[in-house]
Amino acid sequence: MRRRVGVASVVHSRNAEQLFTKKSTIIDQNSIAKLETNLEELKQKLKWFASKHQVDLQTDAAFRNEFLNMCKSIGVDPLASSKGYWTQYLGVGTYYYTLAVQIVETILSGVDRHGGIMLLKDLWIRLERHRPNFLQDSHISFEDIFQSLKLMKSLGKGCGYIRTSSQKSQIDQGLVYCVPEELKQDQTLLLTNVGQSGKCCFKLTDVADSLGWGGLRTKTAVDQLIRDGIVWVEKRGGSEGEYVRYWLPGLFLNNSYEDDE
Amino acid sequence: MESIESGSQSKNWIEQFYNFPPLFTLQPNPSSRKRQFEVWTKLLQTHCSKSNQFIITRTEALFTNNEISRDLSEEFITELFSYLIDNDHGVPSKGGGSPKPKSKEEKHLSGQGVDSLIFWFIPRERWYERLYEYAKTNGLQKGGIATAFEILEDQAFTGMDERVLTILLNGMMSTRKCEVMLANDGITIDGVKFF
Numbered sequence A: 001m002r003r004r005v006g007v008a009s010v011v012h013s014r015n016a017e018q019l020f021t022k023k024s025t026i027i028d029q030n031s032i033a034k035l036e037t038n039l040e041e042l043k044q045k046l047k048w049f050a051s052k053h054q055v056d057l058q059t060d061a062a063f064r065n066e067f068l069n070m071c072k073s074i075g076v077d078p079l080a081s082s083k084g085y086w087t088q089y090l091g092v093g094t095y096y097y098t099l100a101v102q103i104v105e106t107i108l109s110g111v112d113r114h115g116g117i118m119l120l121k122d123l124w125i126r127l128e129r130h131r132p133n134f135l136q137d138s139h140i141s142f143e144d145i146f147q148s149l150k151l152m153k154s155l156g157k158g159c160g161y162i163r164t165s166s167q168k169s170q171i172d173q174g175l176v177y178c179v180p181e182e183l184k185q186d187q188t189l190l191l192t193n194v195g196q197s198g199k200c201c202f203k204l205t206d207v208a209d210s211l212g213w214g215g216l217r218t219k220t221a222v223d224q225l226i227r228d229g230i231v232w233v234e235k236r237g238g239s240e241g242e243y244v245r246y247w248l249p250g251l252f253l254n255n256s257y258e259d260d261e
Numbered sequence B: 001m002e003s004i005e006s007g008s009q010s011k012n013w014i015e016q017f018y019n020f021p022p023l024f025t026l027q028p029n030p031s032s033r034k035r036q037f038e039v040w041t042k043l044l045q046t047h048c049s050k051s052n053q054f055i056i057t058r059t060e061a062l063f064t065n066n067e068i069s070r071d072l073s074e075e076f077i078t079e080l081f082s083y084l085i086d087n088d089h090g091v092p093s094k095g096g097g098s099p100k101p102k103s104k105e106e107k108h109l110s111g112q113g114v115d116s117l118i119f120w121f122i123p124r125e126r127w128y129e130r131l132y133e134y135a136k137t138n139g140l141q142k143g144g145i146a147t148a149f150e151i152l153e154d155q156a157f158t159g160m161d162e163r164v165l166t167i168l169l170n171g172m173m174s175t176r177k178c179e180v181m182l183a184n185d186g187i188t189i190d191g192v193k194f195f
Helices: A006-059 A061-073 A085-090 A092-109 A120-129 A142-155 A168-173 A185-197 A204-211 A215-227 B013-018 B030-050 B074-086 B124-137 B148-153 B162-175
Strands: A117-119 A159-162 A175-178 A232-236 A243-247 B055-057 B090-095 B114-119 B178-182 B189-194
Touching (some): A061 A142, A092 A142, A092 A159, A120 A142, A120 A168, A120 A175, A159 A185, A175 A185, A185 A204, A215 A243, B030 B074, B074 B090, B114 B162, B124 B162, B148 B162, B148 B189, B162 B178, B162 B189
Antiparallel strands (some): A117 A175, B055 B114, B178 B189
């Protein structure tokens, strides 16, 4: 190509620039339109999916779990907002919000007995027993409970799950708590430790030894749990000196049991 | 003792609590302590209503749990009696009239020095209702008179003695549903007039 010089060159390149800009705008618009169509399609498909599977989502724990996994893998969190599209059309969010309320109600109803902490197993039995009528054939899974607990994280650290075993079969032996103030780190560590021991009672030295804590640190953590009503003390004088044990009613009592009153 | 692992699955939770060792130690946390007294009240109510037992002494069988080898200390029983008296679950029967605290700082406990307690295993007001029910059944509700002996004969009041009945009737007078007529000694009840 012959190299243009002077004014002609400037005019030509300006024209070319304008052409390019024009073309790119068209391409942009096209792709946006295409994207919009795609989104609309996705929306429609989801709507269709939702209307087809809403019952399954509400009533089938395994299906619900699969659905959540799928969402996770494509980077969508259907629980992220309460008024979002997902909640509105899929009813997934609603399900977990309802369950979250039930979890809190169940734990608080027995707070006099266990101070706000109970075995996942006991909680699950009670939730299943009080499942609303419209969920007649639907079972609540542990995964559902965890999802609901996750939802409540945004309300603070008052509710949560303490894992006490790495084995999956022992997952129901973990502890679910709902306390007025958050559990501090040391209390969580202590409860985890006691939960792992499989007992519902401990000595200060037991905990201090296995956590590698000093006496004062251990005592402080236990005292806080006593103030919270999560731990009860047993003290007796004896010929071999004072006998002191700390007990967790949340682990000792079968808290799946209902009130008679 | 470490063999006590957890409450039995089949028992209701009040019965499970009875086997919870710290129930026999006064709890330092006020709300847990209140809770444990409530549990003891329920245990006593269940226990006493089964056998129509109105009197609880410091040697009450329920205060010793042989299954887990735990029992209540004298100090605990005093606190428990105080709770029961203060919450109108019972009144001192013997002992009582507790000596005044030596100093103002010393905590005054209504269960101090109380050796036995008249225990309302059903609330006092329910006893008033039962007494009035008795009056109605026997057509006495309009100025009729019954003797203490007659009332205690009725099976609704099995296990009750004259002393307990006297306390109840005296309390019931404030509801203006009855009037007690005392014998010459000023203590024994001659008869009761119902309104």
